Amino acid sequence: MFDPPSFSSSPLSAFAIPPFPVLLSSFFFIVMTIILTPYWSKGVQRLKPASPPPEKLRHGLVPSAFNEGVHAERALAQLRGKDQPLEKYIFLSRLKSDDPDLFYKLCLENMAEITPIIYTPTVGDACIKFSHIYRRPEGLWVSIKDKGNIKNVLNNWPRIDEARISVVTDGSRILGLGDLGVNGMGISIGKLSLYVAGAGILPQSTIPICLDLGTNNQAFLEDPFYLGLRQKRVSEQEMDEFMDEFMHEMTQAFPKMMIQFEDFSTDKAFRYLERYRRQYPVFNDDIQGTGAVVLSGLMNAAKLSSAASGMPLNAHRILFFGAGSAGVGVATQLQSFFTLQGLSVEEARRRIWLIDSQGLVYESRGRLAEHKKYFARNDYSGPPMTDILDIIDYVKPTALLGLSTISGAFTPEVLQLMAAINPRPIIFPLSNPVRLSECSFNDAVVNTNGTVLFASGSPFPEQEFVGRVLYPGQGNNMYIFPGLGLGAILSRATQVTDSMVEASSLGLANSLTEEEHAAGLLYPRVERIREISAHIAVQVIRAAQKANVTHSPELAKMDDSQLHALVKRKMWNPSF
Numbered sequence: 242m243f244d245p246p247s248f249s250s251s252p253l254s255a256f257a258i259p260p261f262p263v264l265l266s267s268f269f270f271i272v273m274t275i276i277l278t279p280y281w282s283k284g285v286q287r288l289k290p291a292s293p294p295p296e297k298l299r300h301g302l303v304p305s306a307f308n309e310g311v312h313a314e315r316a317l318a319q320l321r322g323k324d325q326p327l328e329k330y331i332f333l334s335r336l337k338s339d340d341p342d343l344f345y346k347l348c349l350e351n352m353a354e355i356t357p358i359i360y361t362p363t364v365g366d367a368c369i370k371f372s373h374i375y376r377r378p379e380g381l382w383v384s385i386k387d388k389g390n391i392k393n394v395l396n397n398w399p400r401i402d403e404a405r406i407s408v409v410t411d412g413s414r415i416l417g418l419g420d421l422g423v424n425g426m427g428i429s430i431g432k433l434s435l436y437v438a439g440a441g442i443l444p445q446s447t448i449p450i451c452l453d454l455g456t457n458n459q460a461f462l463e464d465p466f467y468l469g470l471r472q473k474r475v476s477e478q479e480m481d482e483f484m485d486e487f488m489h490e491m492t493q494a495f496p497k498m499m500i501q502f503e504d505f506s507t508d509k510a511f512r513y514l515e516r517y518r519r520q521y522p523v524f525n526d527d528i529q530g531t532g533a534v535v536l537s538g539l540m541n542a543a544k545l546s547s548a549a550s551g552m553p554l555n556a557h558r559i560l561f562f563g564a565g566s567a568g569v570g571v572a573t574q575l576q577s578f579f580t581l582q583g584l585s586v587e588e589a590r591r592r593i594w595l596i597d598s599q600g601l602v603y604e605s606r607g608r609l610a611e612h613k614k615y616f617a618r619n620d621y622s623g624p625p626m627t628d629i630l631d632i633i634d635y636v637k638p639t640a641l642l643g644l645s646t647i648s649g650a651f652t653p654e655v656l657q658l659m660a661a662i663n664p665r666p667i668i669f670p671l672s673n674p675v676r677l678s679e680c681s682f683n684d685a686v687v688n689t690n691g692t693v694l695f696a697s698g699s700p701f702p703e704q705e706f707v708g709r710v711l712y713p714g715q716g717n718n719m720y721i722f723p724g725l726g727l728g729a730i731l732s733r734a735t736q737v738t739d740s741m742v743e744a745s746s747l748g749l750a751n752s753l754t755e756e757e758h759a760a761g762l763l764y765p766r767v768e769r770i771r772e773i774s775a776h777i778a779v780q781v782i783r784a785a786q787k788a789n790v791t792h793s794p795e796l797a798k799m800d801d802s803q804l805h806a807l808v809k810r811k812m813w814n815p816s817f
């Protein structure tokens with residue numbers, strides 16, 4: 242019998258000289274490796290999915306008549322073929338993870354159609370059902386159980402060096418829907434999709450973050466599908482300790498990160514904005530972003546209203562229905578509407594009235610929450626005034642702004658009374674989502690005989706009235722945060738100052754085209770969001786430079802047109 246040669250019989254066999262055939266084949270292998278390596282490595286590189294692979298390599302992997310342009314139309318037809326908004330949301334969410342370029346191409350080309358699906362109002366339903374429609378991980382989850390170990394959780398993020406912007410929620414007040422616990426992740430995801438679509442932020446530099454600090458939503462605690470901790474919300478002290486660690490570790494793990502706080506319940510919204518805003522680049526979208534977007538729309542509306550009434554701009558009277566983080570945030574920002582007209586800050590404060598769940602907010606009413614004190618009236622001391630009609634009669638507002646979450650609170654009588662005292666009443670029902678809006682556009686048009694200057698938080702369709710088409714404005718912070726965030730990132734701002742927020746608002750207000758002004762719009766058309774965000778980003782960068790909070794000396798040397806060109810160049814575009 243032939244015995245195969247043994248190379249392993251002695252401990253030194255690994256060093257023994259192999260027989261000739263083996264030597265020959267090894268030599269052949271080495272030569273071929275040297276010759277072919279450049280081709281193989283090129284081939285491997287060419288197979289990388291970073292840029293679309295050449296058509297040749299796709300041969301056989303796609304059907305013969307496949308064409309990207311037609312495929313985009315196909316995807317849009319698939320989207321439109323779905324009946325329910327939530328099905329559309331799920332379809333788009335899947336598309337975003339399968340093919341981000343196609344997803345963002347569709348967003349950019351169909352902003353007015355897609356924004357209400359990935360954002361308000363549908364994102365509200367998606368958040369309510371988030372634990373039921375959940376498919377795959379997206380974003381970063383940090384829970385109270387991670388306290389003391391947050392650093393390691395953050396370091397698990399796969400693209401740590403690229404991270405530039407995060408939207409952080411604790412889910413305690415999602416839109417006007419209350420405490421949705423970790424289901425709030427949907428709002429962080431939705432806002433960041435708008436950062437990408439609206440301002441060209443690189444998709445891979447965004448991190449949606451949801452903090453799991455328990456929930457007081459009993460139905461969720463009992464729901465077997467609920468994705469969060471089964472415990473009530475932690476105490477204020479425990480949350481403070483958690484937040485201090487979280488914010489510190491965020492800046493350690495992601496030193497170039499801008500942080501947007503989103504949909505924290507009112508007490509926490511004010512608390513954590515105040516606690517961190519001078520230490521980290523952070524802003525609160527509900528307080529500051531909403532303030533900026535409403536200031537902008539109000540500036541445009543007040544001009545039209547004053548043109549009809551002859552009333553000077555500084556004589557407007559603003560009544561807020563709702564005095565939470567959004568109401569008080571907007572009221573604070575609106576003071577600059579009056580100071581820009583020459584009033585002192587104190588005079589500006591006196592142009593503003595608040596209503597909360599107990600009626601008109603005034604000093605002698607009794608104990609007031611801290612955030613309401615600044616705007617509490619000292620010129621009324623009678624019995625509590627609780628009826629909105631009585632309050633309108635007393636204040637005689639030119640503008641009525643709703644941030645209350647009370648659906649239908651602006652009844653036909655309220656709207657008619659506003660129209661009776663103003664040739665062009667300003668009515669902004671800003672609560673989200675649509676079903677919580679204080680009134681619909683149709684109600685506002687009909688009950689003011691078409692004179693209303695209208696903006697809502699969620700979108701309403703345009704209306705025909707007496708042979709004219711009337712357009713509703715969308716007074717939503719989505720017009721502000723993409724440009725504000727982009728400006729802050731590009732200037733490497735160390736803080737988001739009040740002046741940067743105000744600059745974003747003025748930038749938005751003066752971004753309307755002549756055609757938009759002629760159509761009576763209060764906000765630019767959403768299809769122009771990229772252009773608007775670029776314009777806002779330039780104003781924000783300039784404000785950051787003036788406030789001396791930037792780390793980008795090269796931008797300071799540019800004139801405005803160079804800076805604008807740079808901002809546009811920096812915007813990511815889907816390649817499809």
Ligand SMILES: NC(=O)C1=CN([C@@H]2O[C@H](COP(=O)(O)OP(=O)(O)OC[C@H]3O[C@@H](n4cnc5c(N)ncnc54)[C@H](O)[C@@H]3O)[C@@H](O)[C@H]2O)C=CC1
Pocket residue numbers: 414415416417418506507526527531534562563564565566567568596597598599600644645646647671672673674677697698699716717718719
């Ligand atoms: N359009 C936009 O861009 C934005 C809209 N919002 C919306 O604003 C709404 C309020 O948000 P937050 O201020 O954070 O909520 P919040 O719950 O802190 O404030 C609600 C306010 O409405 C008052 N209110 C409740 N019931 C009332 C009643 N029956 N009569 C009079 N006042 C009543 C409350 O006292 C409270 O002052 C939400 O629907 C949210 O979606 C928030 C941020 C941005």
Ligand SMILES: CC(=O)C(=O)O
Pocket residue numbers: 361415416417504526527672673698717718719
């Ligand atoms: C739009 C938004 O931020 C909100 O409704 O909370």
Ligand SMILES: [Mg+2]
Pocket residue numbers: 416503504526527
């Ligand atoms: Mg919000």
